[in-house]
Amino acid sequence: MKKIYLLIFLSFCLTNCKSSKRTVTKTNKTTSKKVDNVSIAKEIKNIIDHAKSFEGTRYKYGGNSKRGIDCSGLVVTAFMSEDIQLPRTTADLSKTGDWIDVKAVKEGDLLFFATKKNSRKVNHVGIVTKSRPGYVEFIHSTTSKGVIRSTLSERYWYLAYVQARRVM
Numbered sequence: 001m002k003k004i005y006l007l008i009f010l011s012f013c014l015t016n017c018k019s020s021k022r023t024v025t026k027t028n029k030t031t032s033k034k035v036d037n038v039s040i041a042k043e044i045k046n047i048i049d050h051a052k053s054f055e056g057t058r059y060k061y062g063g064n065s066k067r068g069i070d071c072s073g074l075v076v077t078a079f080m081s082e083d084i085q086l087p088r089t090t091a092d093l094s095k096t097g098d099w100i101d102v103k104a105v106k107e108g109d110l111l112f113f114a115t116k117k118n119s120r121k122v123n124h125v126g127i128v129t130k131s132r133p134g135y136v137e138f139i140h141s142t143t144s145k146g147v148i149r150s151t152l153s154e155r156y157w158y159l160a161y162v163q164a165r166r167v168m
Helices: 002-015 029-052 071-080 155-160
Strands: 098-100 110-113 124-132 135-142 146-151 161-166
Touching (some): 029 071, 029 124, 029 135, 071 135, 155 161
Antiparallel strands (some): 098 161, 110 124, 110 161, 124 135, 135 146
């Protein structure tokens, strides 16, 4: 019986033996976070620059090229330049990403508008190109002027504004 207890005790000790030397692995989270923020900032800049390359392009419903582009086509094409796939329609885009307060918008965020009279249904989208407290500039494709930049403080856009969303 003593041999069985001795065997159980030894097997217990051998299976639970660990090195007494403690190994600590440190990861520098702030450095990796900065790298991620830098790469995201670079992607956002590239997305905005790609969208700006369409300035002056005429509006074309369902279009997504320099020959003609609509508002959601501009957003999808700009994000696709950085291999980020988004839904093609404004309605689907308005459900993508995270809702954010208009006071917290940053470059690359999406702004949604309801431009039909007596309707709050989203039917227009733009990409924020500049943002600072009290000032938001965005690029979008309008039926009357094609791809232009506007500010949220313009009366028309201020009254039509519905929501902002962050996809990155």
